[in-house]
Amino acid sequence: MMYEVEQQRFEQPLAKIETRKKTERSKGTGIEEERLEIVDLSSMSLDSLPNPSLNLATICKLDLSNNNLQNIPESLTARLLNMVVLDVHSNQLRSLPNSIGCLSKLKILNVSGNLIEYLPKSIENCRSLEELNANFNKLSQLPESIGFELINLKKLSVNCNKLVFLPRSTSHLTALKVLDARLNCLRSLPEDLENLINLEALNVSQNFQYLVALPYSIGLLLSLVELDVSYNKITSLPDSIGCLKKLQKLSLEGNPLASPPPDVVEQGLHAVKEYLVQKMNSGHQSPTKKKSWVGRLVKYGTFNGQSRSVPREDREAFIVPDYRPIDGLTSPRYMGMFSPRRLFSPRNYFST
Numbered sequence: 001m002m003y004e005v006e007q008q009r010f011e012q013p014l015a016k017i018e019t020r021k022k023t024e025r026s027k028g029t030g031i032e033e034e035r036l037e038i039v040d041l042s043s044m045s046l047d048s049l050p051n052p053s054l055n056l057a058t059i060c061k062l063d064l065s066n067n068n069l070q071n072i073p074e075s076l077t078a079r080l081l082n083m084v085v086l087d088v089h090s091n092q093l094r095s096l097p098n099s100i101g102c103l104s105k106l107k108i109l110n111v112s113g114n115l116i117e118y119l120p121k122s123i124e125n126c127r128s129l130e131e132l133n134a135n136f137n138k139l140s141q142l143p144e145s146i147g148f149e150l151i152n153l154k155k156l157s158v159n160c161n162k163l164v165f166l167p168r169s170t171s172h173l174t175a176l177k178v179l180d181a182r183l184n185c186l187r188s189l190p191e192d193l194e195n196l197i198n199l200e201a202l203n204v205s206q207n208f209q210y211l212v213a214l215p216y217s218i219g220l221l222l223s224l225v226e227l228d229v230s231y232n233k234i235t236s237l238p239d240s241i242g243c244l245k246k247l248q249k250l251s252l253e254g255n256p257l258a259s260p261p262p263d264v265v266e267q268g269l270h271a272v273k274e275y276l277v278q279k280m281n282s283g284h285q286s287p288t289k290k291k292s293w294v295g296r297l298v299k300y301g302t303f304n305g306q307s308r309s310v311p312r313e314d315r316e317a318f319i320v321p322d323y324r325p326i327d328g329l330t331s332p333r334y335m336g337m338f339s340p341r342r343l344f345s346p347r348n349y350f351s352t
Contacts, residue, residue: 036060036082042067049076061085065110068092074099081105089113089133101125112136112157124149131155135180139163147172159183159203164210171195182206182228188213194220203228205251219243230254242276 037054038061046067056079064072069091078099080086083106090113100106101122109126112135119134121143129150139161147169155178156170163184170179171192178201186207193199194217202224204211211232218227219240224247231254241247250269257265260275 039063042087049073057081059083061087063087064091065089066091070094072097078102084108086110096120096123098122104128107131109133119143119146127151129153130175131157133157134161136160141165142167142170145169151175154178154198156180166190168192174198177201177223179203185210187211189215189218191215191217193217196221198223200224201226205230205232205254207232209233214238214241216240222246225249227251235259237272237276239276239280242273242280244273247273 035058037058039054039059040063042063043066046064046069048069049064049072056076059080060082061084062080063085065087066089069088070093072088072093074097077097080103083103085108086103086106087108087110089110093111093114093116095116096111096119098120099122100109100120101124103126105128106126107128108131109129110131110133112133114137116134116137116139118139119142123129124143124146127149130152132150132153132155135157137160139158141163142158144167146167150173152175153173154175156173156176157178157180159180159182161184163181164187166181166186166189168190171190172195174195174197176196177198179196179199180201180203182203182205184207186204187210189204189211193215199221200223202218202221203226205228208231211229212234214229214234214237216238217240218224218238219242221244224244226249227241227244227247228249228251230251234252234255235257236259237252237257241250247269250272252265252272259279260272264271264275
């Protein structure tokens with residue numbers, strides 16, 4: 001009797017299934033591509049998913065949002081071979097199935113508004129993934145090597161979680177354009193942020209008493225347009241921020257800033273950048289690490305300071321010189337790079 005009830009509950013939303021048939025023909029064969037379907041089962045108070053009668057391999061988008069689901073069957077996910085969009089936001093999920101790694105065509109994954117404490121390591125196999133929304137969960141960490149595998153990821157949203165740090169591999173998400181990690185418990189950010197050559201928006205606000213400093217490499221995010229570090233415990237901004245030529249929005253409120261001082265901050269972005277550049281130009285005593293960053297800023301042609309030790313014709317465009325795609329590093333010559341000691345070293349992972 002229970003099966004019949006659930007079968008009816010599944011048949012009822014069939015009216016919400018939109019079938020989309022592609023009329024494009026495969027090159028050289030003239031055969032039409034397989035029919036793909038969009039299935040919308042959102043807002044139906046579902047506690048579980050009955051076995052569907054349609055072929056799961058024909059679904060390209062599945063919306064299960066705003067239900068009461070506590071788990072997604074492994075067997076169900078493993079058969080969604082053509083899935084491009086999976087939306088399960090606003091449920092009661094505590095975890096994702098390991099079989100999520102079978103979704104090799106998945107581009108958008110929305111798991112926000114659940115009770116998820118960790119993401120399965122198999123998510124690294126979703127190498128087509130472009131957007132990952134895991135906001136409003138209970139994540140305390142992300143898979144350590146997530147940045148090495150999700151090479152097509154453009155938007156990573158993990159706000160309102162319990163993250164203490166972002167994996168060092170995050171700095172290898174070279175396609176990333178938006179990183180939203182506000183309202184967490186972040187103590188620090190990865191050192192090698194300069195590899196995020198396409199990052200346009202970075203939000204690490206409201207980590208409150210935990211985030212006390214920013215890495216100097218933040219000044220090499222040359223595509224950065226928006227930077228929000230408000231409501232943290234930052235007392236001093238890295239001088240390198242003054243070199244962010246594309247930066248249009250900088251949010252600093254709620255920090256006990258001493259450098260730049262409050263009167264400079266009140267004057268706006270231009271005044272802050274000018275202050276930081278002058279501070280860098282001043283030649284005041286600074287840590288060795290800071291000096292090395294000034295040299296790199298000059299080398300990449302991003303710093304207009306007094307130092308002219310590198311001729312303009314020898315300066316390199318901002319393409320990380322030692323970076324190589326992960327797919328090109330599988331030959332025996334480079335296998336040594338993947339030892340745990342090498343991977344998680346604070347040095348450049350791909351230095352030669």
